[in-house]
Amino acid sequence: MLEVNITKKLRSFTLDVDFKADNDALALLGESGSGKSMTLKCIAGVEKPDSGKITLDGEVLYDSALGICLPPQKRRIGLLFQNYALFPMMTVMQNVISGCNQIPRKIRKAHAMEIITKFGLEGLENIYPAKLSGGQQQRVALARMLAANPRLLLFDEPFSALDTHLRRQLGQMVGDVLESYDGSAIVVSHDCAEAFRLCHKIAIMEKGKITVHKDRVSLFKDPETVTAAKLIGCENILPVRAQESSLIVSSLGIIIDKENSNDIVSIGLQANAIHPDDNGEYKFYGSIIRIIRSPYEVTLVINMEYSKKDIFCSLPKDIAIPQLYTNTIFSFDKKDIFFLKESN
Amino acid sequence: MDLFPLYNSLRIAFISTAITFFLGIFSAYYIAKAPKILKGILDCILTLPMVLPPTVVGFFLLLIISPNGIIGKYIFQWYNLRITMTWYAAIFSTSIVAFPLMYRTARGAFESFDKTLLYAGKTLGLSNAYIFWRVMIPTCKQGILAGVVLAFARCLGEYGATSMVAGYTPNRTATISTTVYQLWRESNDILAYKWVLINLLISLVVLLSVNLLEKNQKMEN
Numbered sequence: 413m414l415e416v417n418i419t420k421k422l423r424s425f426t427l428d429v430d431f432k433a434d435n436d437a438l439a440l441l442g443e444s445g446s447g448k449s450m451t452l453k454c455i456a457g458v459e460k461p462d463s464g465k466i467t468l469d470g471e472v473l474y475d476s477a478l479g480i481c482l483p484p485q486k487r488r489i490g491l492l493f494q495n496y497a498l499f500p501m502m503t504v505m506q507n508v509i510s511g512c513n514q515i516p517r518k519i520r521k522a523h524a525m526e527i528i529t530k531f532g533l534e535g536l537e538n539i540y541p542a543k544l545s546g547g548q549q550q551r552v553a554l555a556r557m558l559a560a561n562p563r564l565l566l567f568d569e570p571f572s573a574l575d576t577h578l579r580r581q582l583g584q585m586v587g588d589v590l591e592s593y594d595g596s597a598i599v600v601s602h603d604c605a606e607a608f609r610l611c612h613k614i615a616i617m618e619k620g621k622i623t624v625h626k627d628r629v630s631l632f633k634d635p636e637t638v639t640a641a642k643l644i645g646c647e648n649i650l651p652v653r654a655q656e657s658s659l660i661v662s663s664l665g666i667i668i669d670k671e672n673s674n675d676i677v678s679i680g681l682q683a684n685a686i687h688p689d690d691n692g693e694y695k696f697y698g699s700i701i702r703i704i705r706s707p708y709e710v711t712l713v714i715n716m717e718y719s720k721k722d723i724f725c726s727l728p729k730d731i732a733i734p735q736l737y738t739n740t741i742f743s744f745d746k747k748d749i750f751f752l753k754e755s756n
Numbered sequence: 757m758d759l760f761p762l763y764n765s766l767r768i769a770f771i772s773t774a775i776t777f778f779l780g781i782f783s784a785y786y787i788a789k790a791p792k793i794l795k796g797i798l799d800c801i802l803t804l805p806m807v808l809p810p811t812v813v814g815f816f817l818l819l820i821i822s823p824n825g826i827i828g829k830y831i832f833q834w835y836n837l838r839i840t841m842t843w844y845a846a847i848f849s850t851s852i853v854a855f856p857l858m859y860r861t862a863r864g865a866f867e868s869f870d871k872t873l874l875y876a877g878k879t880l881g882l883s884n885a886y887i888f889w890r891v892m893i894p895t896c897k898q899g900i901l902a903g904v905v906l907a908f909a910r911c912l913g914e915y916g917a918t919s920m921v922a923g924y925t926p927n928r929t930a931t932i933s934t935t936v937y938q939l940w941r942e943s944n945d946i947l948a949y950k951w952v953l954i955n956l957l958i959s960l961v962v963l964l965s966v967n968l969l970e971k972n973q974k975m976e977n
Contacts, residue, residue, distance in 0.1 A: 458874075501891075
């Protein structure tokens with residue numbers, strides 16, 4: 413169990429995070445520059461917060477009130493970097509062994525070899541990192557981190573430097589690692605699909621604060637805030653005006669019944685929640701101004717007469733597409749609406 | 757031909773290079789981490805010997821270590837020892853003149869060092885000393901090596917400050933550069949040519965070895 417409650421002044425905002433992570437993996441999802449990496453660095457101990465407290469399995473790692481700040485070497489926390497951070501002047505074997513301080517000297521090599529084999533790197537032990545592919549380097553970095561037997565795993569955008577295919581492969585590998593690992597883990601990412609695949613819990617970070625922290629399935633059902641909705645890839649975010657027990661969506665020209673709607677500033681509609689028929693509870697008219705074809709779906713860009721904001725509607729590839737530039741009816745259901753609050 | 761100047765120059769250069777190596781690396785390491793204002797001030801002071809005329813460096817050095825200098829006077833009183841006009845006085849002068857070369861190249865190398873390597877090492881439980889000697893120094897090898905070679909060459913060729921603190925005494929303090937000057941003054945051109953040739957040879961060997969080292973490093977990566 414990891415408990416973090418720290419503040420740290422950064423250049424453009426103040427990092428102020430407060431969260432707990434149990435043995436399920438937690439994803440920190442946020443735009444770049446929202447303080448995710450800094451949070452990881454503070455937990456690992458390579459950066460020092462201004463104040464607060466960090467405990468791991470009951471042990472205090474940092475406590476500004478008590479003046480405790482364990483050096484990273486004593487924390488036994490694994491940190492995996494986006495750029496792998498392999499030691500360039502050491503071979504794969506030496507890199508993996510460098511993390512094995514905990515292991516008796518005699519069996520270090522065998523221990524390292526076992527992990528190297530586990531990650532499919534046998535035959536590459538005596539090669540320098542510069543000669544390896546990106547995927548191989550990331551596997552070495554994973555192997556090196558796990559060889560040190562860390563109590564907590566931290567991943568800082570682990571796959572963003574890799575191409576799609578490798579990303580999926582390594583994602584599975586990290587998924588396996590997380591599954592078999594019986595400690596907490598935090599994965600920092602800006603890719604919601606990746607976060608969903610790897611972690612059961614997702615925390616959304618905005619300008620140094622965690623605004624939403626919940627189970628991954630319920631996050632995708634109800635993202636709660638505008639930023640969270642954007643981060644999970646919600647295409648349509650429409651500002652609303654709250655009135656008594658209803659919301660006025662002026663861009664669509666409709667009114668939605670909603671109790672306790674005072675702090676709701678926008679609604680979110682995923683592109684696939686909108687369909688070009690009148691079967692839904694809420695209907696609106698618009699003309700299609702563009703059709704974007706992707707391998708598995710078709711996205712319609714809908715122009716609203718009285719709003720500059722385009723609406724996106726995606727359909728399965730094989731469905732008949734309404735004609736361009738004609739006024740078409742669209743509809744959606746209340747259950748598909750995300751009611752979104754301002755983040756702070 | 758008396759080879760004492762060669763022997764003397766080399767021993768001075770080797771000792772001074774070793775001194776500047778450690779001093780340069782450590783000051784570069786700690787100054788790179790220092791707060792901004794302190795960094796600016798220290799950086800200026802430590803680079804000063806590079807831009808000052810060597811004679812000015814020699815002048816300051818004499819103020820400090822000569823038998824009536826700030827520190828030299830105590831050494832003279834307590835140990836009855838004269839530091840100036842000895843062969844090892846040249847170690848002081850060459851170290852000071854060569855120091856900024858080592859310091860600046862090492863600092864440049866440290867500043868371009870990828871910090872995530874440092875972080876990774878720390879989270880893996882490696883001690884700061886281990887990270888410094890086994891990760892940082894090897895990774896910055898090229899920059900540091902360039903600094904060492906520049907410092908060595910500077911030590912070997914130092915004339916101004918050395919001639920002031922060590923002077924020219926044949927078989928005691930003569931170095932290659934002071935010998936060349938002395939021979940020219942005596943119009944002993946033939947011997948002067950020989951020493952110039954030796955100087956050229958040493959410089960060539962130094963430069964060639966640097967090039968070879970760089971080539972090896974490129975092949976490694």
